[in-house]
Amino acid sequence: MNSEHEPKIVAFLCKWCSSAGSDMAGVSRLEYPSNVIPITVMCSGSVSPLYILSAFNLGADGVLVSGCHPGDCHYIKGNMYARRRMALLKELLPYIGLEPERFQMSWVSAAEGLKFTQIIKEFVKQLKPLGPQTQLRRSL
Amino acid sequence: MEKVLKKSDLGQWVARLKDFDLYGPVRENNHWEFNQISQLANFPEDYTQVNVPLKKILLPNREVLFQFEDNRNGGPYLQEVLPEEREVVVFGVRPCDARGIVLLEKVFSSEIPDIYFERRRQQVYVVGLSCYPLPGENCFCLSLGGGPFSTKGMDILLTKMQSKYFVEVLTPKGEKLIKAAPEYFFNPTDKDQQERQQLERKARAMFTRQIEGVEKIWPVLSQMFESPLWREESYRCLKCGICTYLCPTCHCFDITDEISSTAPLQGKRVRVWDTCQFPDFTMHSSGHNPRPDKASRLRQRIMHKFLYFVETFGDIMCTGCGRCVSKCPVGIDIIDILNKVASHGA
Amino acid sequence: MVEVEKIREEARRLLQEGQVRGVIGYVRGPQGVWAVPAMIRNPEDVDRLVWNPTCVHNLVLFVVEEKKEQARQKEPDKRPLAVVVKGCDSRAINVLLQEKFIEREEVILLGVSCENSGVVDKKKLLNLVPSQKIEEIVYGNNGHIVAVIDGERRVFPPEEVLADRCLECQANFPVVYDHFFGEKIKKEAINTSPGVDKIEKMRLEERRRFWEEELSRCLRCYACRSVCPMCYCTECVVDPISFAVEPTTTAEEKAKKIKWIEKSPLLSENFVYHLVRAIHLAGRCVDCGECERVCPEDIPIRLLNKKLEREAWRLFNYVAGMDSQAPSLFSTFKETDPEDFIR
Ligand code: SF4
Ligand code: SF4
Ligand code: SF4
Ligand code: SF4
Ligand code: FES
Numbered sequence: 001m002n003s004e005h006e007p008k009i010v011a012f013l014c015k016w017c018s019s020a021g022s023d024m025a026g027v028s029r030l031e032y033p034s035n036v037i038p039i040t041v042m043c044s045g046s047v048s049p050l051y052i053l054s055a056f057n058l059g060a061d062g063v064l065v066s067g068c069h070p071g072d073c074h075y076i077k078g079n080m081y082a083r084r085r086m087a088l089l090k091e092l093l094p095y096i097g098l099e100p101e102r103f104q105m106s107w108v109s110a111a112e113g114l115k116f117t118q119i120i121k122e123f124v125k126q127l128k129p130l131g132p133q134t135q136l137r138r139s140l
Numbered sequence: 141m142e143k144v145l146k147k148s149d150l151g152q153w154v155a156r157l158k159d160f161d162l163y164g165p166v167r168e169n170n171h172w173e174f175n176q177i178s179q180l181a182n183f184p185e186d187y188t189q190v191n192v193p194l195k196k197i198l199l200p201n202r203e204v205l206f207q208f209e210d211n212r213n214g215g216p217y218l219q220e221v222l223p224e225e226r227e228v229v230v231f232g233v234r235p236c237d238a239r240g241i242v243l244l245e246k247v248f249s250s251e252i253p254d255i256y257f258e259r260r261r262q263q264v265y266v267v268g269l270s271c272y273p274l275p276g277e278n279c280f281c282l283s284l285g286g287g288p289f290s291t292k293g294m295d296i297l298l299t300k301m302q303s304k305y306f307v308e309v310l311t312p313k314g315e316k317l318i319k320a321a322p323e324y325f326f327n328p329t330d331k332d333q334q335e336r337q338q339l340e341r342k343a344r345a346m347f348t349r350q351i352e353g354v355e356k357i358w359p360v361l362s363q364m365f366e367s368p369l370w371r372e373e374s375y376r377c378l379k380c381g382i383c384t385y386l387c388p389t390c391h392c393f394d395i396t397d398e399i400s401s402t403a404p405l406q407g408k409r410v411r412v413w414d415t416c417q418f419p420d421f422t423m424h425s426s427g428h429n430p431r432p433d434k435a436s437r438l439r440q441r442i443m444h445k446f447l448y449f450v451e452t453f454g455d456i457m458c459t460g461c462g463r464c465v466s467k468c469p470v471g472i473d474i475i476d477i478l479n480k481v482a483s484h485g486a
Numbered sequence: 487m488v489e490v491e492k493i494r495e496e497a498r499r500l501l502q503e504g505q506v507r508g509v510i511g512y513v514r515g516p517q518g519v520w521a522v523p524a525m526i527r528n529p530e531d532v533d534r535l536v537w538n539p540t541c542v543h544n545l546v547l548f549v550v551e552e553k554k555e556q557a558r559q560k561e562p563d564k565r566p567l568a569v570v571v572k573g574c575d576s577r578a579i580n581v582l583l584q585e586k587f588i589e590r591e592e593v594i595l596l597g598v599s600c601e602n603s604g605v606v607d608k609k610k611l612l613n614l615v616p617s618q619k620i621e622e623i624v625y626g627n628n629g630h631i632v633a634v635i636d637g638e639r640r641v642f643p644p645e646e647v648l649a650d651r652c653l654e655c656q657a658n659f660p661v662v663y664d665h666f667f668g669e670k671i672k673k674e675a676i677n678t679s680p681g682v683d684k685i686e687k688m689r690l691e692e693r694r695r696f697w698e699e700e701l702s703r704c705l706r707c708y709a710c711r712s713v714c715p716m717c718y719c720t721e722c723v724v725d726p727i728s729f730a731v732e733p734t735t736t737a738e739e740k741a742k743k744i745k746w747i748e749k750s751p752l753l754s755e756n757f758v759y760h761l762v763r764a765i766h767l768a769g770r771c772v773d774c775g776e777c778e779r780v781c782p783e784d785i786p787i788r789l790l791n792k793k794l795e796r797e798a799w800r801l802f803n804y805v806a807g808m809d810s811q812a813p814s815l816f817s818t819f820k821e822t823d824p825e826d827f828i829r
Contacts, residue, residue: 049765050723054746057758070825080819083828084802088768090827091797092761092790095685097694106829119829135694136761138747138754140400140408168703169784170609191782192705201705202750277617278517348618376523378547380709382782398748412749413705420725469713469780470543471515471522 007061007127009036009120012047016074017109018066024113032117033124036064043067044105045078049089052103056136062102062127064119069107079107098135101126141309143318143325144332145298150305151181156321157229160265163197164231165190174230183232183300188275189461193237193388194230198244198260203411205256205395210405221408223256229265229317236281236461238268238293240388246453247391256411265313268294272343278462280475283351286459288343299336306336349462349475353482358456360484361447365439367484373477374438376470381415383464383472384441389457392416416440442477487625488598488668490537493570496596496665500568501529506594509568510548512541519620520608523548537570537598537667539631540623542605542649544774545569546578546715553588554720568594572605574651576660577772577807578715583662584810585770587718597663602671603629603644604652607779611647615640629673651775651788654678661808679792697757703783704756706749710777710787711763716770723747724759764790769798769815772807 013019019040025032037060041047044067055063065086067079086105094100104123108116145153154162165183166175171191209217241261248257271279271288281287291297295314299306307325309315318325328336351357384390394414399407414421422431431437449457458474465473497509508527513534515522521540525548526532549569556562571579576597582588603625611623615635622634629644645653652658656678659670685693708724711717723746746762747755771791778788798804801824804815 050746050762053758053761057747057754070821077819080821080823081816083823083825084819085765085816087801087824087827088794088797089765091801092764092794094690095693095793096697096757096761096790097690097692099690104829105827135698136754136757138752140398140748140752171784173703202752375525376548378709378712378780380712380780381705381707382709382780385705385707386782394749396749398750410750412751415707418708465517467782469709469776471517471520473516476516 005061005128005131007035007124007130007132008059009062009064009123009127010055010060011036011038011064011066011120012041012044012051013038013064013108014044014067014074014079015040015042017068017072018044018106018116020110021066021108021112021116024110025117026113028113030113030117032120035124035127036120043073043075043078044082045073045075045080047082047086049085052089053136056098056102056133057138059133059137061130061133062104062123064104064106064123066106066108066116066119069109072109096135098133099130101130102133141315141318142328142333143307143309144301144328145305145307145324145326147182147300147303147305149324151179153321153324154180154231157317160227160229162229162231174232177231180231183269187232187269189234189463190232190237191467192386193240193461193463194233194264194266195240195244195388195391197228197230197264198241198257199248199391199393199413201413203256205409205411207408208397208406212404223259223263225259225263227263227265229267231267232269233266233294234271234275234461235268235286235288235290235292235294235297236279236459237388238266239281239286239290239459240461241266241293243389243449243453243455243457243459244391246455265317266294266296267314267317268297270297270299270340270343272300272339272346274343274346276462276466278349278465278473278475279347279460280349280351280462281460282344282347283354284456284458284460287340288346289340299339301332301335301339304332306332351475351478351482354456354478356482357478358447358450360481361443364481364484365443369477369480369484370435370439373472373480374434377417377434377438377472378470379417379419379434379437380469381413381417382467382469383474384415384417385413386463386467388459388461388463389445390415392421416444438472442474442481446478446481488537488601490535493537493596493598493667494532494535497526497532497535497568498529500594501526501532505565506568507563507565509535509570509596510545510552511535511568511570511596512537512543512545518617519623535570538622538624539603539606539648540608541570541572541598542608542776542779544575544578544713544715544776545571546575546582547713547776549579549588549593550582550715550718553592554718566592566594568596570596570598571660571663572598572600572774573655573658573660574772574774576662577657578774580662580807580810581716581770581772581814584807584812584814590810595660595663595665597660597666599660599666599668599670600652600655600658601625601629601668602658602673603631604648604655604658606631606647607649609784610649611642614642614646649775649779650681651773651778654680654792655773657808662810679789679796681786681789682792682796685789685793698753700785701756701760702753704751704760704785705783706751706756706759707782709780709782713776713780714767715774716767716772717763723762760787760790764794767791768794769804769806771795 073079164177165172204221248254297308445457500506512521513524626632
């Protein structure tokens, strides 16, 4: 596998927590790899599995969905619905042969800038040896 | 030109066709499909009819028409994309599918030829296989001017006999194929001729499905636009595209742009299969749909094949392959419908 | 034994009394023994109704279509529809009720038991006997299927000719009905999905290769979607144009419509289509097996839905269509839902 490959990660970040957490990481001058394409969403509960599949389809090597910790969702339970949906998607993707590492989910609060950087670093580390994601990627 | 080929020599002959891409029937899950092959020792005893007809090579499900790019050297840039150059021999084409090509030619090779189709057509060599026994339970080509030994659209027709293939070489393209290994082809004896004729007679007697009075159909159809028959027959239709996607003569397409980059704008314009059985096929951008229901869509399928095409091209756009009958998930049966239509005229 | 005469009697009564606007059932199709769906509107026609192991279709699809058709009509006939339902079909009704797509009063359910057996897989049977020769297909004893050929009865054990979904079915009689025909014989499924087991046992690359081979054949005829009573969205994400275009929709609005996947049957697009469909059917698919039956390319689409059926049970103890009052899989959650996959 191509260890030089710089993976592209599409991250769906909840505006109220994880997105703020990533800002926090920036403000605190914490260094983390520049592989992330952040997409701010209103709540992790608003992330349709279709978005994730579409990200893979348009060339993502990894996809992250990140929301507020249980109990902290701004809309009270959006993240709980998300958890169910993502649990099934998490099972489905390896079933068709996609490496399980390519799709991840996390809870990151607005204060957890450090946790966010760690998650991304770890994610990049896991993706690198896998090389580019080609299974769902559209090539015309 | 008529020849015979020993059954055991088929593989040798095919092995000589090194300059061609070879296609033949390959078993997949529960059906046969024309796939690329590297050799062909025989036609398996249980080979019936392929699932997707020959049009998958002549009119592929996705045909790139051209590439485009915005703003290369200050203006839009277009580049023609033509089908790759490769000569293809397809073995085991049944007469109904070969006749399908002739009908497609009426549409795509008329006054304004379609360059994509034309190029593919020129590159395809059709080696047919006659039908004894009949490959399908819903074969009805005999009712439509075809037959289990019809040669229309073929370059060569093979007939499987006791120990030999009877080889009818029909075109210069067919001759070219034979010339690749002339030592395997012999002149048929009288006995060979008789065996071939006898098989054809037997095959013609095997048909269980037919249309009574095809000639009545198109004049009657022109009076049947408002008939309640369409509603009754289409009630159970799923509006899936199977009957048309698998038809050797259906050729409707959609043209769409596939964008590979937005800045700079780059992409391809492609032609993909489409079908009158999809509700959005006739959807206008106003929101109006002139064929709003299953009845009008079934009517369109029948009318296009048995009336409009006859009016435009003087031929029926159906070769009687029976696929739409066998493959329809809810048993909508064009033979049954046509017999009902014909009896309307009686 | 389901006595078809009893179904006819009930259908006749409902139609004669004007209680229903029609009966959706099975009739003998134009190709001999194979049943096809039909809408019966006149009491004189009820004798056309049949019940036998070729009644494979999930008729709830037509309930969905009728519902949509009614929405278009100015003065729709509000009387209910009677519909013949097997076990799996009845679960589809439950899902529609759960999702408030229909109300219970809109249907009168003529429930039929699958007689400790199921329905036949035409492809399996035709590998054993030529279709033209079959005069009749009926239920025998102990779940066996009997085909009458040249006047002679040939008996087939269920595992040879039944549809896979029936061999794996654990509830072969309706869970919701108004009238019930036959007996409620609970049979034990041997394995709920050997197909899923097989794929789970493969290595990752093997799974990828398996699905690539299967899905590369997909023609995107959408028969799998068209036949599914659960695929009732008026606007599907895979459609190149939206059905919801109104006369007032501007060209600009149309151009902005997101095109999620390309119409071309490219492998990547086929994957996304089937994954989206599988996810959207999670907790909703009742395993009537229709998608797989209709696929002209013999793609084992059911194995995607079965996988999610298995996971929905393993992770959330959820089975689709068993209870119309319970919240649906994705419209609820438990505090204790697994989250060990979340960082
Ligand atoms: S195959 Fe049958 S159900 Fe599908 S569109 Fe054609 S007629 Fe209708
Ligand atoms: S209309 Fe039906 S029978 Fe006729 S050529 Fe097409 S698929 Fe075959
Ligand atoms: S899946 Fe079950 S309920 Fe459905 S037809 Fe088969 S046996 Fe009957
Ligand atoms: S029915 Fe089969 S070929 Fe048609 S879209 Fe579905 S999977 Fe593809
Ligand atoms: S608001 Fe952050 S997950 Fe719902």
